[in-house]
Amino acid sequence: MRTPHSLQMLGLFTAILMSTPSYSATVSEQWRKPPILPVLNPVFYNQEHFLEDISLVECELTNEKNSLCFKLKVKSNPVPNGPFCPETIHDIGGVYPYDGETNPGLRVLKRDLFEDMEKDGYDIVDDDGNIRFVMLKAGEPPNMDPDLAYCIEVEPDNTLQLTYFIPAFPRFASSPTPMEDAAHIVGLSLIGMPINGLPPSVANGIPGAPTGAGSMPALDACGGHINEGFYHSHIFPETINEIFADNQISEVRCESVFPKGPGDLIGFAMDGFPIYTPLAVNGTVPQDLDDCGGHFGPTAHYPFGTYHYHSSLENEVNIPRCLSGVIAENQLVVEESL
Numbered sequence: 001m002r003t004p005h006s007l008q009m010l011g012l013f014t015a016i017l018m019s020t021p022s023y024s025a026t027v028s029e030q031w032r033k034p035p036i037l038p039v040l041n042p043v044f045y046n047q048e049h050f051l052e053d054i055s056l057v058e059c060e061l062t063n064e065k066n067s068l069c070f071k072l073k074v075k076s077n078p079v080p081n082g083p084f085c086p087e088t089i090h091d092i093g094g095v096y097p098y099d100g101e102t103n104p105g106l107r108v109l110k111r112d113l114f115e116d117m118e119k120d121g122y123d124i125v126d127d128d129g130n131i132r133f134v135m136l137k138a139g140e141p142p143n144m145d146p147d148l149a150y151c152i153e154v155e156p157d158n159t160l161q162l163t164y165f166i167p168a169f170p171r172f173a174s175s176p177t178p179m180e181d182a183a184h185i186v187g188l189s190l191i192g193m194p195i196n197g198l199p200p201s202v203a204n205g206i207p208g209a210p211t212g213a214g215s216m217p218a219l220d221a222c223g224g225h226i227n228e229g230f231y232h233s234h235i236f237p238e239t240i241n242e243i244f245a246d247n248q249i250s251e252v253r254c255e256s257v258f259p260k261g262p263g264d265l266i267g268f269a270m271d272g273f274p275i276y277t278p279l280a281v282n283g284t285v286p287q288d289l290d291d292c293g294g295h296f297g298p299t300a301h302y303p304f305g306t307y308h309y310h311s312s313l314e315n316e317v318n319i320p321r322c323l324s325g326v327i328a329e330n331q332l333v334v335e336e337s338l
Helices: 004-017 111-119 240-246
Strands: 054-059 067-073 095-098 105-108 133-136 150-155 158-167 171-177 183-191 194-196 222-226 230-233 267-271 274-276 296-297 308-311 324-325 331-337
Touching: 095 111, 105 111, 133 296, 150 222, 158 183
Parallel strands: 133 150, 194 230, 274 308
Antiparallel strands: 054 067, 067 158, 095 105, 158 331, 171 324, 183 194, 183 267, 222 230, 267 274, 296 308
16 A cells, blocks of 8 residues: 555656656757656556555666666566476477577477477487476576586575666666676566566577576566576567467467557666557557667657657567666665565
8 A cells, every 4th residue: 555645756746747748859869868857657557566665766877876766676476477398398388589500489398399409409308208307496506417408497486575776867878788688687567577688598508507508497478487586577478479479379378467569568677768569559660769679759658758668579589689778776686575
């Protein structure tokens, strides 16, 4: 339950943001200046999976400037997840973006993928047709043979509490921040689900893992998995069913996250700018997107225009490949509940 003070603050932000432009495009490049009002609006969030009200706190940005950030504290595993790894070659698990030589692309974890992996030299199926599998647990060293490939899962830890810090007044960085690593944080969806960078390459191996090429940390049908105890997505679950349809994938479907259509808001990036679905509200393809998949323009939530990202139409892993804005120095704090 929000306190009266929080309700007053959120109501004020709503009234201001829906009636006054945060950026102006009347002067060339004027929209690149920092906004005079917060861009992230807490009332856009469904706080069912939040552990406390969204609040404003002081923070330091990566450009060493002091600013205000929104503090968003969420559960570690907000939605039902899995299945991930299938037990045998006859079963069906989740999905993964396969980058081996044979039939690369977003693949369902089933027989034809594993046969392609074996053809590519990755020993992931044993002599009895079982998928080589390992469950990673906190504090326990993994038992993995570096000459074999594995389907990997991580044990969830529901005692964890995740606190994200997102700048209230987004400003553009001198250079974009790449999202090419799975540990990079893209943003937080409107249901409080973290969105992370590109998942590890199968062909190149998982950085730091005691196994060679061919292993994969399996994703479920919503494009997410558990790592370090908490669930996060690498593909936007709000649009993943459209990706399945485009790739003639019918064996799996994301059921845990409500799908979104043209012009819908998915969440906010860690630099404070909004993230939208691939198409504009009128169903057209956004024009003039930069290398990060962003541009300036009006949306249903920001009718006077704001810089915002779109999930990719071209990439199956459809997250922004970089963030244009400055992010908080400490983006995420993970702690155990008392």
